[in-house]
Amino acid sequence: MTTRVRFAPSPTGYLHIGSARTALFNYLYARHIGGTFLLRIEDTDLARSTEESTQSILQGLEWLGFAPDEEIVFQSNNAGKHRAAALKLLAEGKAYRDFTPKAEPTDKSIKETIADRARRNQGVKSMRDNPFRDLSREESDAKAAAGEPFAIRLKVAETGKTSFEDGVYGLSERDYAEIEDLVLLRSDGHPLYNLAVVCDDIEMEITDIIRGQDHLTNTHKQILIYEALGKTPPRFAHLPLILAPGGKKLSKRIHGEIVSMTTYRDHGFLAAAFRNFLALLGWSPKTEQEIMTLDELVSAFTLEGIHRNNAIFNFDATSAKRWTDDKALWMNAEYVRTMPLAEILPFIKAELKSAKLWREEYEEEDKEWFEKTADLIRGRFFTLKDFSAQGRAYFSEDFDFDPAAIAKNLKKFPDLQTWLPELAERFEPMTSFTHDEIEAVVKQFTEEKGTKLGVIMNGARAALTGVAVGPSMLAVFEAIGKERSILRLKSQVAWNM
RNA sequence: GGUCGGUUCGUCUAGGGGUCUAGGACACCGCCCUUUCACGGCGGCGACACGGGUUCAAAUCCCGUACCGACUACCA
Numbered sequence: 019m020t021t022r023v024r025f026a027p028s029p030t031g032y033l034h035i036g037s038a039r040t041a042l043f044n045y046l047y048a049r050h051i052g053g054t055f056l057l058r059i060e061d062t063d064l065a066r067s068t069e070e071s072t073q074s075i076l077q078g079l080e081w082l083g084f085a086p087d088e089e090i091v092f093q094s095n096n097a098g099k100h101r102a103a104a105l106k107l108l109a110e111g112k113a114y115r116d117f118t119p120k121a122e123p124t125d126k127s128i129k130e131t132i133a134d135r136a137r138r139n140q141g142v143k144s145m146r147d148n149p150f151r152d153l154s155r156e157e158s159d160a161k162a163a164a165g166e167p168f169a170i171r172l173k174v175a176e177t178g179k180t181s182f183e184d185g186v187y188g189l190s191e192r193d194y195a196e197i198e199d200l201v202l203l204r205s206d207g208h209p210l211y212n213l214a215v216v217c218d219d220i221e222m223e224i225t226d227i228i229r230g231q232d233h234l235t236n237t238h239k240q241i242l243i244y245e246a247l248g249k250t251p252p253r254f255a256h257l258p259l260i261l262a263p264g265g266k267k268l269s270k271r272i273h274g275e276i277v278s279m280t281t282y283r284d285h286g287f288l289a290a291a292f293r294n295f296l297a298l299l300g301w302s303p304k305t306e307q308e309i310m311t312l313d314e315l316v317s318a319f320t321l322e323g324i325h326r327n328n329a330i331f332n333f334d335a336t337s338a339k340r341w342t343d344d345k346a347l348w349m350n351a352e353y354v355r356t357m358p359l360a361e362i363l364p365f366i367k368a369e370l371k372s373a374k375l376w377r378e379e380y381e382e383e384d385k386e387w388f389e390k391t392a393d394l395i396r397g398r399f400f401t402l403k404d405f406s407a408q409g410r411a412y413f414s415e416d417f418d419f420d421p422a423a424i425a426k427n428l429k430k431f432p433d434l435q436t437w438l439p440e441l442a443e444r445f446e447p448m449t450s451f452t453h454d455e456i457e458a459v460v461k462q463f464t465e466e467k468g469t470k471l472g473v474i475m476n477g478a479r480a481a482l483t484g485v486a487v488g489p490s491m492l493a494v495f496e497a498i499g500k501e502r503s504i505l506r507l508k509s510q511v512a513w514n515m
Numbered sequence: 516g517g518u519c520g521g522u523u524c525g526u527c528u529a530g531g532g533g534u535c536u537a538g539g540a541c542a543c544c545g546c547c548c549u550u551u552c553a554c555g556g557c558g559g560c561g562a563c564a565c566g567g568g569u570u571c572a573a574a575u576c577c578c579g580u581a582c583c584g585a586c587u588a589c590c591a
Binding site for chain 1: 553554582586591
């Protein structure tokens with residue numbers, strides 16, 4: 019039997035970082051053993067699920083490169099089957115109708131209500147004391163026929179325990195006494211999560227369920243449903259959670275866009291880099307290699323490398339520099355700088371296009387220049403956005419000057435206001451404008467002025483690129499070209515700022 | 516409250532009885548290189564939650580405590 023795994027998000031928000039990692043691990047696991055990777059959208063919570071969210075999740079997955087091997091399953095389409103399964107269990111006596119009126123919602127938070135109730139029931143209430151649990155079939159049928167609303171609950175045995183071997187957490191056992199007669203079907207006829215998941219996983223022939231650790235205790239309930247349905251449960255593996263700094267839950271409400279995958283795409287992250295970063299959160303190849311291609315991740319991935327403790331996604335919302343995890347940023351920079359040029363070129367092109375800096379010549383007569391320049395400037399970039407921001411001066415005459423760069427490299431040396439235009443004049447007669455020739459001219463000029471090379475070079479950098487950082491200035495002159503260099507050295511724009 | 520799980524540098528992690536004066540990465544700091552720099556090179560700072568056991572030997576095994584987390588719903 020071939021291995022089949024699924025990623026099953028509920029569309030109540032965008033694809034967040036924890037879900038993205040769950041998708042990644044499922045994907046890596048499937049590819050590692052030549053299995054099938056499936057996607058199921060768990061949209062049974064009609065009140066919270068939105069089409070917009072589904073699209074956002076799909077976009078996130080597409081960006082990361084995890085295309086499902088078969089058609090996407092929408093859980094809401096299977097409600098009829100889930101209902102039928104509940105009815106079947108009812109007919110077989112494995113479930114019963116509970117005529118207890120639905121509890122009224124309180125104004126307290128849901129979590130608190132649950133904890134309160136649990137405390138109150140402590141040592142008082144048994145999990146099996148539902149008055150309708152042992153109602154005779156005749157009585158139950160009669161009440162139902164009379165139109166009394168009811169929910170269908172699974173009849174959990176009095177004694178015994180469920181147990182399974184978790185792929186990450188090891189043996190997990192739970193006494194039946196700890197598990198209530200869970201509701202399968204609501205009184206309004208809607209199936210509940212645990213039933214829906216089990217039914218769908220059976221129908222999709224899922225063999226391995228890899229999901230967040232928050233489902234670890236749910237697993238016991240689900241195993242009970244598998245058993246009632248007469249099916250063998252699949253293998254389970256639970257993943258540690260990804261938490262916010264301080265060890266708190268990472269949530270959309272308090273952490274905002276930082277948890278959304280689309281944020282990273284929109285901030286110039288390379289999917290390959292983010293994937294790589296995500297893989298190392300909660301999993302380790304147990305080697306010292308950290309930069310890994312997808313193929314390397316696939317072949318190194320095993321459940322044994324997954325941790326049992328939660329990981330923290332580290333960031334500082336109050337800092338512009340650390341708006342997201344340092345390591346994610348570093349990883350992306352590493353990819354931007356060292357990826358094979360041919361692989362990153364399409365991404366650079368897309369970035370320039372969206373910034374309206376792309377010119378068709380870059381693919382024709384200026385192809386060589388473009389590739390050489392892109393390769394030159396990426397050495398100090400962190401994200402794709404840098405190509406259109408810090409790198410803007412290479413592709414456009416309309417670029418901004420960084421005030422700090424002007425102050426530090428230009429205005430601090432007032433002589434430069436006349437020197438730079440003079441240097442431009444030295445460039446004018448040059449027939450070959452390349453590294454060695456430029457160096458000779460600039461050095462000669464520097465000596466004549468009795469100043470330091472750095473003063474001229476840094477001043478020129480600010481004038482030519484608007485920023486204080488970049489590659490070797492000789493290479494910059496070459497990349498900007500003779501004509502544009504001359505124009506920018508002569509320009510007084512920066513001086514008037 | 517109960518059940519279950521977790522706890523190695525600030526963060527991601529290696530290590531699973533002796534090789535640990537605990538290794539790597541990010542961040543931070545310093546030095547070097549350099550025309551600048553957020554490049555590169557070298558170095559530094561920095562952790563086994565706590566308390567008991569077991570053992571010749573414990574970061575590693577056992578117990579307890581603390582802290583964190585999940586679940587405890589006619590949410591998913």
